[in-house]
Amino acid sequence: MTVETFLEQAAQAGAPPMAGGRLVARRLGSSKEMCDLLLGLVLKEQKTCTYSLVRFLEEEGGLLKPGDRIVFLDVEREPRCLVELDECEQLAFNEVTERHTAGEGPAAREVGVWRRIHRAYWGKWLEARGQKFHEEIPVMWQSFRLLHPRPAS
DSSP, rough: OHHHHHHHHHHHHTTOOSSSSEEEEEESSSHHHHHHHHHHHTTTTTTOEEEEEEEEEHTTTOOTTOEEEEEEEEEOOEEEEEEEEEEEEEEEEGGOOOOOOOOSOOOOOHHHHHHHHHHHHHHHHHHHHTTTOOTTEEEEEEEEEEHHHHHHO
16 A cells, blocks of 8 residues: 555544644664564554654654654555654753653663664664764654554544
């Protein structure tokens, strides 16, 4: 299914229209297993935030802001859910606190665990581009709400 068809379905199901802002589509996680796990947490509203390297966002077209939307894709690049950003903050990796990790999946809410996971993930991403990870690298914390599909009541 295309992102456009998915967005049409979301609108028919009651997702509010965008009031401006930007729409991006992206995958969560570095493997099929991680992607499936993270998507499951988003769909159950147990994960309500995500993070990006500022460098990645700049390469992708610019920093995100509240009101922007993300279509999260599975590993086959099929749309799985639509979220809207409600809060964004740019900060250094080593400035991420429990306030930021509170919306992470249950296993990554402790700041030390979050840092270990993301240091490894972004370290590989940067290394593949000939760059080095450092503790002050700028990251963007993005808190969101699930718009579609809504969990069954």
